[in-house]
Amino acid sequence: MNYSRQESVEKAMTVFWQKGYAGTGMRDIQTALDKRPGSIYAAFGNKEGLYLAALEAYTEDLAATLKECTLADSPLHALKSFLHSTLGQTDALTYKRQCFIFKAQADWLALPAGIQSALRQSLQQLRGRFEDIVKAAQQHGELAEDIVPEQAALWLQGQFIAIRTLSTAIENESALEWMLDKVFNDLGKH
Amino acid sequence: MNYSRQESVEKAMTVFWQKGYAGTGMRDIQTALDKRPGSIYAAFGNKEGLYLAALEAYTEDLAATLKECTLADSPLHALKSFLHSTLGQTDALTYKRQCFIFKAQADWLALPAGIQSALRQSLQQLRGRFEDIVKAAQQHGELAEDIVPEQAALWLQGQFIAIRTLSTAIENESALEWMLDKVFNDLGKH
DNA sequence: CTTTGTATTGAACGATCGTTCAGTTCGGCG
């Protein structure tokens, strides 16, 4: 039951991730979950409820991954290799290159109000995790102390968007590697 | 006729820009253009045709703006102030902060094949205009000669995505200004 | 005024949308 719920949420997340909120039909989801409408509505209320569950799961996952970076010996190196790993998704998994949340934000005005505020909340939460990584890097001497963690976190979030978005449209992998290096070079500069 | 066509394309672009391809219904467009379905389908064939017309218009507009930057006394300064101006859109115009093309790319897998290839083409074309700006900046001595224009253009395109996307989710304007400054500081660094 | 070709209208089509609900299945407890 509860396990099955988590499994359902993950499958739904996959579909929403690929086709967006508006682009995803409940019948796509019924197929993906191999469940009939009644079951899904009994468990999640409606399409919005299911999407919110998927968004929460995604945010938790990503936040946990970023938290791991904070605890690593080299926080910045861990962050870099995580970002690098997202670019490696190929073929049927290329949809994972782009961030689920920013993908959603593209349809901003067409989304239910409940989803809009949930998206803002997720973004804020994840920015907090970036901030933790910056602070951890400073404590490990990887980053100068005069870097403002709040600014650096926002900037890092932006670089994630940039690289992950570009990676869906650019086939030149070495150019992306170069950008990745540049990000972690530029981070400590003024 | 032809003027009215251009006007129609612009209005359609506004709607697509706000609500995305899947999120926009033909009835939204009929309302925005104050035209009945028959007229629209006679002029553009179908929803995809209308979207392609809007995409083309957007690309042409943006390419022209970037071309102006190339011709300016200070290409980089011109580019910076253009990017700055896009962030200034408020209230009902906030949808303009995000790039029309990358907004579309979010729904990538849900889009008709014709739109997918048109999007790739637009991105490539605009990257070419960024490259022109970099080269012009080098000729004006604003940028070191050892910067590889192709790499710098891709990187600039990424920074545009980052800042414009963040600006739709961040209310802190001074933080965005700071990021904008950082972009043009980092551009020439290695 | 009539004719001709083009632009526009708006009702209507089948398909698909999100959602509902009466009926069925199923696991666990007495």
Added chain:
DNA sequence: CGCCGAACTGAACGATCGTTCAATACAAAG
């Protein structure tokens, strides 16, 4: 076994989707 509550089924609902087309309006030419 008999019973209960929870989970699931699948047909069906009204609304909306993209699209079509016969009918109408209109501008220019004869």
